[in-house]
Amino acid sequence: MxxxxxxxxxxxxxxxxxxxxxxxxxxxxxxxxxxxxxxxxxxxxxxxxxxxxxxxxxxxxxxxxxxxxxxxxxxxxxxxxxxxxxxxxxxxxxxxxxxxxxxxxxxxxxxxxxxxxxxxxxxxxxxxxxxxxxxxxxxxxxxxxxxxxxxxxxxxxxxxxxxxxxxxxxxxxxxxxxxxxxxxxxxxxxxxxxxxxxxxxxxxxxxxxxxxxxxxxTQSDDALRAVNESLAVANTDLEVANQQLVKTQRELLRATEEKYRLQIAEETVRSAGLLEGQEEERRRFARELHDGIGQMLTGLKLHAEKLKVIPFPEPKHRQRFEELCELIYDVIQTTRQTSHNLMPSVLGDFGLGATLQLLAEQTTRSSGIEVIFEGDRDESRLPPAVEIGLYRIAQEALNNAIKHAQAQKIRISWQRAPKIVLAVEDNGKGFSVKSTPKYEKGIQPINGLENMRTRARLMNGDLTITSKLKKGTKVTVTLPDTTNG
The missing domain is CATH 1.20.1440.210 (de novo design (two linked rop proteins))
Structure with missing residues (x-):
């Protein structure tokens, strides 16, 4: 058959x-x-x-x-x-x-x-x-x-x-x-x-x-029903084994999550130590520039100004001397600006608001792009680590907007209450947030964005980036106001 x-x-x-x-x-x-x-x-x-x-x-x-x-x-x-x-x-x-x-x-x-x-x-x-x-x-x-x-x-x-x-x-x-x-x-x-x-x-x-x-x-239906009953008993045993397996999987998942949390905590501590070491090195290097090279350049400028009263045998010598004085002045200004970028003294003396105001004014003069600061410049002081972290985020966001966004106007917003909110917004070309932004000449500020996120996380804050093509980009940092200066 x-x-x-x-x-x-x-x-x-x-x-x-x-x-x-x-x-x-x-x-x-x-x-x-x-x-x-x-x-x-x-x-x-x-x-x-x-x-x-x-x-x-x-x-x-x-x-x-x-x-x-x-x-x-x-x-x-x-x-x-x-x-x-x-x-x-x-x-x-x-x-x-x-x-x-x-x-x-x-x-x-x-x-x-x-x-x-x-x-x-x-x-x-x-x-x-x-x-x-x-x-x-x-x-x-x-x-x-x-x-x-x-x-x-x-x-x-x-x-x-x-x-x-x-x-x-x-x-x-x-x-x-x-x-x-x-x-x-x-x-x-x-x-x-x-x-x-x-x-x-x-x-x-x-x-x-x-x-x-x-x-x-139809004839084989009875035999199949008997087989199904036997399979039901086997399914019951299999269900018990499955429950044990699910329990084991949950325990494994819990252990994996705990291990992941420990890794995140370790990474946070490592990042905090790295950033703190960077800020300390910047502070030391800024002090060396200001107190060492800056003072020597200032002394050189004073000596050069004293030579102005000495007559020169030829006019071209006088012209070269004037060019040398201007070069010394440019080097002094560059040294001061570099020292300020590494660790602005106004941040420790007057607080974050005054420092952001100064950052906006200096950026406008150096880049020719209109940078507007909005916020209170007489607020109470924040802990030094928080002020430095927020200042570095604003500095990084501002640099990205100038280098990559092709913006005509940049706005820095700062408020203290009810939450600490710092925002840097530009009207540049923007990018798609779903994918990694691509900039001219292959430059991708991935490290800059990650540094900003790391600093915000170390301050128990949130960093959000909103952007649309041809409509600009906005970087916002939000911190709970749990710190008192």
Whole structure:
């Protein structure tokens, strides 16, 4: 019995595969024929459109030539040369069977169309040479009038022959569509015959075989029910084992989360120590610049100013001395600015508000970009670590806006109550927050953004970055006001 079932199944499978293959081949063939014909018909429509446009262009060129010879002004602002070039190129492409517009179109032509293009070619060349002569500035008025007479003589013949060409294009396109209809009818009849044969030779045997299979399935239902009862007992045991597994997984997840929290805490401590070491090194280096190199440069400047009263033998020596004094002054200013950027003394003397105000003013002078500060400059002091952290975030955000955002205006906002909020907003080009921002010359301030986030996290605060393309970027730091100076 099993061997007989397998033989029947194999035979029916072969029939089914054969029938379905025939239907698939017929269906795909019809779809391909239709798709190809539609594409060809679209190309034919474009060709007919361009061929019809040739008539309009010839009439338009004739009118412009006549108006130019007569000296009559016209509202048509189209370039005569450009119009003549378009007319000539379209004719040549239609004649050669390779039309190039927004894409390349194949011009399907019969022998009759080739003959018609050969007949119209002398007329076209005569009109084209005459139009070129009218467009040439060196031609005499008499030559241009003679060319116009040739154009007026040849234009009716050109229009009549182009009409015939357009109608012939349309006729051949219609004949191709009718051929598609005939092929489609043949494919449809073949598909229906295949379905009829499948119903007679495959469907009816399958129905009979299915009846026998259902009868056998009914007989084996009792045995299957007994097996299901045994499986239910096994499922109960499996459920108990699954519960134990879930419990074990929860314990493992809890241990993993605890390990992750410990890693985060360790990373926070490491970051805090690193940033604190950086700030201490900046403070030391700023002090060295101010107290060491700055004082020596100031002394050098004083000595140089004393030499101003000494007469110089030549004027160029006096000029070089003045340039040297200016260079010393520039070095002193640069040293002071570098020292201020490393650790501004005003931050320790007057607080964060006054320091942000000074940062905005200095940035405006140095970059030429308008930087506006809004906030209270007489607030109570914050802990030194908080003031330094907020100042560094503002400094980093301001540098990013100047270097990468191409902004015209930057606004620094600062408030103390009810929460500590620091915001740096620009009107630059912005970026997509979902992806890493890409800047010119491959610069990506990933480390800068991560440093700002790390500083905000170490102060138990939140840092948010909102940005839209061509609408600017805003960096906001929010801290709970739990610190008292």
């Amino acid at each position: 099993n061997q007989l079932d397998e033989q029947v199944a194999r035979r029916l499978t072969r029939f089914y595969v054969l029938a379905l293959t025939c239907i698939a081949v017929l269906s795909l063939s019809g779809l391909l024929f239709i798709r190809q014909t539609l594409s060809d018909h679209y190309d034919d429509s474009r060709v007919v459109n361009v061929a019809g446009r040739q008539r309009m262009l010839s009439q338009r060129l004739t009118k412009l030539a006549l108006l130019r010879i007569m000296g009559t002004p016209t509202a048509d602002t189209t370039s005569f040369s450009a119009l003549l070039h378009t007319w000539s190129q379209s004719h040549i492409q239609l004649r050669n069977g390779d039309l190039r517009m927004e894409k390349a179109y194949v011009v399907r032509k019969s022998r009759q169309l080739d003959q018609m293009f050969a007949e119209i070619e002398p007329v076209f060349q005569s009109m084209y040479q005459s139009l070129v002569r009218i467009d040439v500035a060196s031609a005499t008025p008499e030559q241009k009038k003679t060319a116009l007479q040739v154009i007026l003589r040849d234009e009716p013949s050109f229009l009549n022959q182009m009409n015939a060409i357009v109608f012939q294009f349309d006729k051949e396109s219609f004949e191709r569509v009718r051929s598609l209809e005939q092929i489609e009818w043949v494919l449809t009849v073949a598909t229906l015959l295949t379905l009829l044969i499948e119903g007679l030779l495959i469907f009816r045997p399958v129905v009979t075989h299915t009846k026998n299979v259902i009868r056998k399935l």
